[in-house]
Amino acid sequence: MKKIHTKYPDYSEEKLEEIAYGIEAIYITFTKTIYIALLSLIMGIFKEVFFILIFYNVIRIVAFGMHAKTSLQCYIMSTFIFIGAGILCKYVDINYYVKIAIVIVCFINICLFAPADTYKRPLINKKRRKIYKLLSIIISLIYVAIVVVFHNNVLSNYLMFGLVDSTLMIHPLLYRMFQLPYNNYKTYNEEAYN
Numbered sequence: 001m002k003k004i005h006t007k008y009p010d011y012s013e014e015k016l017e018e019i020a021y022g023i024e025a026i027y028i029t030f031t032k033t034i035y036i037a038l039l040s041l042i043m044g045i046f047k048e049v050f051f052i053l054i055f056y057n058v059i060r061i062v063a064f065g066m067h068a069k070t071s072l073q074c075y076i077m078s079t080f081i082f083i084g085a086g087i088l089c090k091y092v093d094i095n096y097y098v099k100i101a102i103v104i105v106c107f108i109n110i111c112l113f114a115p116a117d118t119y120k121r122p123l124i125n126k127k128r129r130k131i132y133k134l135l136s137i138i139i140s141l142i143y144v145a146i147v148v149v150f151h152n153n154v155l156s157n158y159l160m161f162g163l164v165d166s167t168l169m170i171h172p173l174l175y176r177m178f179q180l181p182y183n184n185y186k187t188y189n190e191e192a193y194n
Contacts, residue, residue: 001016001019001020001023004016004019021120021121028071028074032074032075032078035075035078036049036053036078036079036082036083037049037050039079039083040082040083040086043083043086043087044090045083045086045087045089045090048085048086048087048089048090048157048158049082049083049085049086051158051162052082052085052086052089052158052161052162052165053082053162054158054162055143055158055159055161055162055163056082056161056162056165056166058139058162059110059136059139059140059143059162059163059166060166060169062114062115062132062135062136062139063110063114063115063116063132063136063140063166063169063170064114064115064116064117064118064121064123064132064170065116065166065169065170066116066118066169066170066174066175066178066180067118067120068178069178069179069180073178081165081168081169082165085161085164085165086161088161089157089158089161093153094157094160096151099147099156099157099160100147100148102160102164103143103144103147103148103159103160103163104144106140106144106160106163106164106166106167107137107140107141107143107144107163109167109170109171110136110137110140110163110166110167110170111137113170113171113172114132114133114136114137114140114170115129115132115133115136115170116169116170116171116172116175116182117183117184117185118180118184119180119181119184122184122185122187122188123184123185124185124188129185140163140166143159143160143162143163144163146159147159147160
C-alpha cells in the first residue's frame with residue numbers, strides 16, 4: 001500500500017482503503033482456496049468440494065453474502081460449509097424428495113434475502129440490487145429445475161450443496177450469529193449514490 005500511495009499520491013484515503021480491501025480479499029481467497037483444496041485432497045473429497053465450490057460461486061457472484069470478521073472465522077466457516085458439504089455429498093445418500101424440499105427452501109430464501117451486502121461493501125444502488133436479486137433468482141431456479149428434472153444423484157448433490165452453502169451465506173440468522181450488520185445499504189443516503 002505504501003508503494004501504491006507513493007506512485008499515486010493523489011489517491012484519496014477512501015480509494016486506498018478500497019485497494020487495500022481488494023488486495024486483502026485476493027490474498028484471503030487464494031490462501032483459503034489452497035487450504036480447502038489440500039484438506040479435501042487429504043480427505044478424498046476433492047472432486048465433490050471442487051464442484052460444490054463452482055456451483056456456490058456462480059450464485060455468490062450475484063447473491064453476495066456474509067464475510068467473516070477475521071481470517072480465522074473465515075477458515076472455520078469455509079471448512080464447515082465446503083468440507084462438510086463435500087463429506088455429505090460423497091458419503092450420504094439423500095432421498096430425491098428430501099433434495100427437492102431442500103432446494104425449494106433454499107430458493108425461497110434466495111428470493112427473500114438475496115442479494116446480501118456487507119458493511120464494507122454495501123449495495124447502495126437500488127437498480128443494482130434489483131438486478132442482482134433477479135439474477136440470483138434465475139440462477140437458483142435453474143439449479144432447482146436441474147435437481148427436480150434430472151435424477152442424476154451426483155450432479156444434483158453438487159447443485160444442492162452449492163445452493164445450500166450460498167443460501168447460508170446470505171441468511172440474516174448467520175449475520176446475527178456472527179454479529180454482523182445486515183442490509184447495510186439502508187444506512188446510506190441512496191440518492192447520493194445513484
